Amino acid sequence: MSNVQIDDAYTRGVEYLEMVRCFVLEPRMVDVLEPGFGMGEKYPQLLREHRTWGYSKGVGMRWCKAPALRRSHFLICNWIGENIDTVNAQLNTYLQACHECFHPQERRDIRVFAVPLAQSLGIDGFCNILIVPTTILIDVGRVAQEDWLSLVAHEYAHAHVGTSGHNQQFASILCHLCLGLGLEPPTWEAVTMESSLRTWPYCKSTINPLGFWIGEG
Structure with missing residues (x-):
């Protein structure tokens, strides 16, 4: 080169x-x-x-x-x-799959991008509900590629509900998405709803998050 x-x-x-x-x-x-x-x-x-x-x-x-x-x-x-267009195309395929779980009139204006988030944050994805369109950012280097759909679904639920918390409304939307996407729906106890839903669906973490972003993933 x-x-x-x-x-x-x-x-x-x-x-x-x-x-x-x-x-x-x-x-x-x-x-x-x-x-x-x-x-x-x-x-x-x-x-x-x-x-x-x-x-x-x-x-x-x-x-x-x-x-x-x-x-x-x-x-x-x-x-x-060199590669971000390909990664974003895959994420947009997952975003469209989430959209398909709802009637057209129920779908929100949502977009998604892959990005290496600061490792100090310790988060795999982020949904900014304060801007239009609602924007999902996914650090695809932090989770196994087969779990990208699960991560998009989690952040999509936040985008659809329009809140950052993991309350009953979020749970209902996430359950709906999981059933539509063929993912295991969440289960929780009332007292553990927040902690249980925060990491659902389960995504396997990678050993070296930045490795993906330099072509080692």
Whole structure:
């Protein structure tokens, strides 16, 4: 792969991350673009110690010389630039499957995107009900690929209800989705509803969440 191809993919990745950052409550929820991201990780500095090409938001849509990027940051942005359309297409297939569980007039205006969420948050997905359209963000690197549908269904239930809690209304919608999608419907005791529904349907966690985002998943 030529340097031009790598640069193009990296630019697309950064632009994508800048876009999805607009859909979260706090920009640092998507910390791949934060200064110092990757510090202390297992990856060494990118390729050369002196200078490399990087994207600078402050100078607009062009390349400028910047301090050496951490290898993890570069690999994630480059992988996203090359592969995010394919991942998002799969998530949108699952989103459509959720829509199909409701009559057209009952469907909400919802969109979904894959994004590496800050690992410090410890969450696999996030539904922003405060913006229009309601936006679901899924960190597909944190769960096994066969469980992506389950994760989308959980966040879709939040989007459909329009609340962040795990109350009876959420439970009813999630049960409806699970039955329609062929997933195991939730069960709970009244006193454990919140804790039980918070992690339903069960999704198998990955060992290295960021591994997926650099092509190791």
